[in-house]
Amino acid sequence: MQKFSFNRRLVIIIVCLIVSFALMTVSVTIRNKKSTPPLIQQFGNDIVGLTDRVVALPANGLSGSVSAISELLNTYQENQQLKKQVSELAQTKVRDQTLAKENKQLKQQIKLNDSLTDYTAISAAVITRTPSSWQNQVVINKGSSAGVVKNMPVMSGSGLVGRVAEVNKTNSKVELITDNNDSANRFAVSITTKAGKTVNGVLSGYKSATGQIVMDNLTTKSKISKGDKVVTSGLGGVTPKGLFVGTVAKSVGSDYGLSTKLYITPATDLSDLNIVTVAVTKQ
Amino acid sequence: MYRLSKMRFGFPIGLFLLLFVDGSVSQVFSRQMFNTPSVMVSHLVVLWLVCGVLFEENMAMPLVKWAAVIGAVFDLYYTGIFGVYIFVFPLVVYLTRQLVNYISPNFLSGLLIYFIDITIVEALSFVASRAVHMTSMSGSSFLVNTLGPTLAFNLAMFVILYFPIRWVYNWLK
Structure with missing residues (x-):
């Protein structure tokens, strides 16, 4: 490694920083606005995804057989x-x-x-998971060629687990609702209370300390009690009505005392996903 | 002599293999590793790169280039946010080379260097994620819930894999 002079090194560092932030901003913008990533990125992701299957198949198979033995007991x-x-x-x-x-x-x-409850299901296997602590994201083995479209809700077992964040030809990325970024878990949901009233709202976050979904800013007068079921309301877009999200664990007053804040226990175990279902609404 | 050795093919293959193993380990052991709130992130790719520097000796390997390539693949395939690891991985290689100039590489000093590298990888990716609003985690909970467990996991991996990887590098030379 040749020794740089101080000035030259400083220039390189600053240029790298600027380029890095520019690239990050561009890719975040593309991720938020466009329905598919640029063609080159899609192509690269497809190739990497195919090679990854060679490694992921034995690994996932091994874990499957180990858990099969422990379940046998x-x-x-x-x-x-x-x-x-x-x-x-x-x-x-x-x-x-x-x-x-x-x-x-x-x-x-x-x-x-077609009403809001109608949807068809695409089942997909999880190839791999992003090794990152802030992006709770898995890669599934179905992409746009199977009919997956960005922002479709994804379910596993009995409940909602996340939404499709990026679609390539043969694989796509799913952001889980445990992800705490600005857009991952904003699902429109409704709760039917014991008295028969329907309360609408939007999921607003995830509390990782207790593993509960948070739903804030509810200004309803009706009483929501523990155990009430939370399902998607089908309002505002591609999510069909009636996907099970979880049950209400706790209902408290919000930080300023003006609204209600709910803690919801997710319906499925979000840390252990192998097979997921993408819900496709007819549009 | 890098050009004439098996290293020329062996190094990139190992690099990509460990990239995929990172993801598979996270997926298979997700119940243990993503046991919220504390999260362990596997960084076997960084281990392979750092070991590349430690066992390089006088064979000039194009580590910075490969670090940038693997960083780009990591960004595109795993995170979807381009421009983070493509700069962080080469920086780690550069830094490790600087440190190796001062400390002669062996098992214990390698552990120390790897400690610093993992801290830098995690801290920089945290800062980047905060900057583009990918996370809303606070700095203190990052230190306790992510950095601590991640360091523990990766240092354990270093201890377990140091000698096997050294054997692989010696075989490839």
Whole structure:
């Protein structure tokens, strides 16, 4: 390494800083405004994604088999409990089918084709996770060629886990709702209280200390109690209605005492994602 | 002689392999590593780069260039925010080279150098993320919840992987 003079080094450092901030600003702007990243970035991401699968497949397979062995140990107990649940589920399912059929017929009667609750699902596997502490982001193996569009909601297990942040041809990035940046977890949600009132609002953050989603600035008079279910309201865009977000854990007055602040326990375990579902609304 | 050795191909392959292993480790052990609030971030790529400097001896390797390349891939593929690691990784290589001039590299001094490098990587990416509003984490909670656990994890990885990586580098030379 040749020795630079002090001035030359200073110039290099300053130029690097300026270029760095310029690049960062540009890429953040593109991420917020455009529906897909520039073609070169997409192409690069697709190639890297394909190579990554070579490494990720054995790793994920290995972890799958390890957890399979550990799950084998308490299979018997689980089986006993599940048997009970299955018989109850059959009942619910039949009723569900009847209701869905009735719903469809009623919709036909009033000539309503697609309502906010309709969506189709694309299931995808998680390839890898961003090794970063502030970007809770996973890369999934479906992209624009499978019909994924930016900002679509992503679910896992029983509940909402995040939204699509960047779409390439064969893979896309999903920002989880545990991410605390300005846009990751702003979902329009509604809560049906015990009294039957509907309260609308927007998720506003994530409290990492307790692992709860925060919903601030609620100016409702109706009483929201612990255990009330929070679902997406379908208002304002690509998120369909009725995706389960979580249950209310605590309802407190906000910092200035003017509004209500809710803490919501997420419906799924957000730290352990393997298979996710992208909800596609008909637009 | 860098041009004539197996290092010419072995080094980039190892670099990309560890980049993907970083992501896979984060995914497979996400329950343990992203156990909020404390978060451990795996930086095996940095380990490979720093070991490159430590075991370089008099073989002039184009480490800064490769650091910039792998930083660019990291930015595009993992974070989606271009312009952070593409500068941080080369800086770490440069800094490690400066430090190696003063401290002769061995296991213990390597641990010390790696400690400094990880601190710089995490601190700079934190500052960058704060600047573009990717995070709203406060400085004190960064120190306690991210930097501490990350340092612990990565220093443990250094201790475990130092001798295997040295063996690989000697084989590649």
